[in-house]
Amino acid sequence: MEKLKALKKKIIAIIPARGGSKSIKNKNLIKIKKKTLIQRSFIAIKNSNLIDKVVCSTEDIKIKNHCKKIGLDVVKRPKKLAEDNSKVFDTVKNVLDYYKKKKIFFDIVILVQPTSPFLGQHEIKLTVKKMMKSKTLSCQTIHETPHNYHYLNTRILKNNKINFKFKMMRLKKFNKQKKEKTFHFGNLVATKTKALLKTKNFFCEPSDYVKIDRINSFDLDDKKDLNYLRHFRY
Secondary structure, three states, X not given: OOHHHHHXXXXXXXEEOOOOOXXXXXXXXXXXXXXXXHHHHHHXXXXXXXOOEEEEEEOOHHHHHHHHHHOOEEEEOOHXXXXXXXXXXXXXXXXXXXXXXXXXXXXXXXXXXXXXXXXXXHHHHHHHHHHHHOOOXXXXXXXXXXXXXXXXXXXXXXXXXXXXXXXXXXXXXXXXXXXXXXXXXXXXXXXXXXXXXXXXXXXXXXXXXXXXXXXXXOOOOOHHHHHHHHHHOO
């Protein structure tokens, strides 16, 4: 166990995994190199050696049984928190309330999305370490936005014609060198519990960051992503 544990900040990692994905059936149970997405997240969290409690939040019986099989604790998620428009904050609060009734409290919550299969123990370690050392209220992984996805390159359709959304701004910053660097969320966030409950926001400010590779930020969303995944690292 690393020396940072001596700081005694109790940490819970929550893997949100509902069963009602419409884009890919049983998405969270898809296997990569013989391990499910949930299992990959669970292994990465355990191997970081910095997390006090790991739990999966789900309403789905198949996911629940799978978690039981691999030794991952489950907190039952109410079905009303497993809809398409359900907020992940409510899911996390449900987990925290479950442990609160048992008089178990956590200083830091880390949200680990199983749909990001390339987020490993290294990214988790760096994120948690920054949270334990700094006075920031949250820490998130980020990756640099590729130039062709820069917000100044965004196009819109209007009257069946295409144009730049930020046309005047782009005229001033027309090439790569003139555009400021921007970043996308890398799909991993840690937040101090008190700040999270107060603001209902995982990205409480001030927020620190861990810069990671764009591939490690990959998020499996639909069948096109799954096809890409199979050709890339299956």
